[in-house]
Amino acid sequence: MNEMKNSAPSTNEPSDERRSLEIISQMIADTSRKIEQNSSLYFLAWGYTTVLVSIFEYFVWVADLNKSWLWAWWLIPVIGGCATLILNRRERKVGAHPKSYVDRSVSAVWTVLGLSWWIAFVVFFGNASAFYFLIAYTMGIGTTISGAICRQRLLTICGAMSILLSVVFPLKRWAMINYTITEPAVIYADILIFAAIFVVMMIVPGHIYLNRAKKH
């Protein structure tokens, strides 16, 4: 890209045919890379927030701390929402993010999923295990669809892995019913599974995309 900037598109000279093709492919690739880099920051913001809050909540249960700490779950939408607003504002300020059709499709997917979680929250209130499963499962679906729309194989694979991993929740529930388990670390392991799924679904692809964009 730097090479490209130094030499050509900024000139008004007629280009030769090969150079024209080079410009077309380079500009399209750079633009999609820019979009990739911006998306990775959202993934990392939501991924790290969810994982860190989940680990904290796990210790609240295992160490039998004051249960008012459970309100800390709300830090996920609060911190994630603030990070999203900051990233949006930053992009608008530097004009870093062109609006693409892909953005609109992905945004529609996540808006629908986001609204469905509020309904799920009301329906499954008090049934944490079912709620963890539903969130991880639907987020896996959202990530897989996003990957398919963006033609990002890594994202599609990470989303599909998250869908598969979310099956661990009903398996654990089955084990809890059929075996006598009293160890708090195991009883509340749902939260750690939830965190692990977010590592696979958001943190891993987020870092890979960010590094890839930085290298270019």
Place this chain on the structure above:
Amino acid sequence: MFRELNPLLHSELRLAVMSILIGVECADFVFLRKQTGATAGNLSVQIDKLQRAGYIEVEKTYRGKMPCTICRMTDTGREAFAEYVDALKSYIG
């Protein structure tokens, strides 16, 4: 048989702008300037030429208190770009 290349697109900067806009819904002036590495004055002139040809639409608006120019490709522009790429193939292929 070589096909004639559209002279309006056969300029490096205008082609770069069109190549960016073909893949997005819209992009602002700052983004186009950063991606192409062009000076603001030069880019502005080339955008004006593309707009007069009906290849792109330009919307001047404000983002907060800052003026903001948003460009998007028109259907005419999309057709012209597709024809240009087709014509290029006759040279390369």
